[in-house]
Amino acid sequence: MRNGGDDAVIAADGYVYERAAIIRWIQRKGTSPLTCEPLNIADLRSEYFVKRLCQLYQPNAVRCARQNNTVSIGSSPMTQFEIHTNQQKSCKQYCNIKHILLTIMTISLITIPLIVATMLILFLVQLNLISQISASTKHSNxxxxxxxxxxxxxxxxxxxxxxxxxxxxxxxxxxxxxxxxxxxxxxxxxxxxxxxxxxxxxxxxxxxxxxxxxxxxxxxxxxxxxxxxxxxxxxxxxxxxxxxxxxxxxxxxxxxxxxxxxxxxxxxxxxxxxxxxxxxxxxxxxxxxxxxxxxxxxxxxxxx
Structure with missing residues (x-):
């Protein structure tokens, strides 16, 4: 597939080919280029997985070998698939941090008012006790x-x-x-x-x-x-x-x-x-x- 699998198809022999190339081959030979079995153009089916896989990588880094029915990925420094994966990881980490921060904020919004209210109640109780003692009746001699x-x-x-x-x-x-x-x-x-x-x-x-x-x-x-x-x-x-x-x-x-x-x-x-x-x-x-x-x-x- 010289153009990177833009229109990949699978034939009756179980192998994946570029549509235009295998059609020309069948029109000339009428058989599979790999197994020599008879092939029919009407039996060709689009192979979306290989097509999508090839599109994810840089065109110069893809080579589909007919001999092994495999797609070889070149050793480029950073493929589009790797970039996409790293972006997903970064997004996931960001979402986790955001979730933690939201949890902390929620807990703080609940606990801080409770702590303040408790301290205020204790202060008022203490103040009331002091006031009661200070206001106690002073007796005459x-x-x-x-x-x-x-x-x-x-x-x-x-x-x-x-x-x-x-x-x-x-x-x-x-x-x-x-x-x-x-x-x-x-x-x-x-x-x-x-x-x-x-x-x-x-x-x-x-x-x-x-x-x-x-x-x-x-x-x-x-x-x-x-x-x-x-x-x-x-x-x-x-x-x-x-x-x-x-x-x-x-x-x-x-x-x-x-x-x-x-x-x-x-x-x-x-x-x-x-x-x-x-x-x-x-x-x-x-x-x-x-x-x-x-x-x-x-x-x-x-x-x-």
């Missing part, structure tokens, strides 16, 4: 909370008092963990636990005040492992601050000892003075247990 009379201030508290937690005539319960955030407005505070228990005792353990920004612990001996406990002091509603601090090992929650107390009718005050930074956020935590029935009351307050 002497006040009655439900059925318990609190006489403040004395050697145990300062003039401004903010209530963080409060219990009144609650049934017995095991150790429970409590936590709250507090934003200071002064450079010194007194953390106070006021306990009244006519029937039994309140037990306290694991007291902690941590600076949120630096994770520094402010409370000394919050697990009450030292007897007498370092930096904690106890006083009563009559202004006495010489009451001995008694620790209990039978009801400890963290470590070996805890504080158990609760005066009759009027509360005792367990205190520790803490140095703070104005405007700084602190997390106040502790474990509390009620060993008996009513009447009882307890409060956790901060004074400054």
């Amino acid at each position: 002497n006040y009655i909370h439900l059925r318990t009379i609190y006489k403040l201030p004395n050697d145990c508290t300062l003039s401004n008092v903010i209530s963080l937690f409060s219990w009144n005539n609650v049934p017995q319960f095991n150790y429970t963990y409590y936590s709250k955030l507090y934003k200071t407005v002064s450079s010194r505070i007194i953390l106070t636990f006021a306990f009244r228990h006519d029937a039994s005792y309140w037990c306290l353990d694991g007291v902690s005040v941590i600076d949120i920004s630096s994770s520094v612990e402010l409370v000394t001996d919050g697990n009450f492992e030292n007897n007498p406990s370092d930096d904690f002091f106890l006083c009563n509603s009559y202004g006495n601050s010489t009451i001995p601090l008694v620790l209990d090992s039978a009801h400890a929650c963290n470590g070996l000892d805890c504080f158990c107390g609760g005066a009759v009718r009027l509360p005792n005050y367990l205190n520790q003075i803490l140095g703070t930074k104005v405007g700084q956020l602190y997390r106040i935590t502790f474990w509390l247990s009620n060993l008996g029935d009513t009447p009882n009351s307890a409060q956790v307050v901060i004074s400054y």
